Amino acid sequence: MALIKQMGTDYGVSINYHKIGTINISYHTQKCNIEVLSFASKDARQEGRKPIGMYTYQFNGDDFDFDPDSALLPALYEKVKDAEEFTNATDDL
16 A cells, blocks of 8 residues: 655655555554655655655544554555645555
8 A cells, every 4th residue: 555646855856656664653652653655656666766755744642543453554544645745645555
């Protein structure tokens, strides 16, 4: 699973494939930190290329509504799509 959205970078190159790379979650403290890694393309990711960009997000308190019995990854991607950077991103299943 990943997100598709064409975006520019400070390096002057485009990125359009965004995949959650790190998840750190504590149900006890109701905090979740994630890193979204951004690649030039899906092909670049599959070829093992390094990410060009990275976004970090923290969800806690009222934003933390993850059910430990449900599918965590789809829920996290939905939360990321709420961020301004990923408005109108589409899912790559």
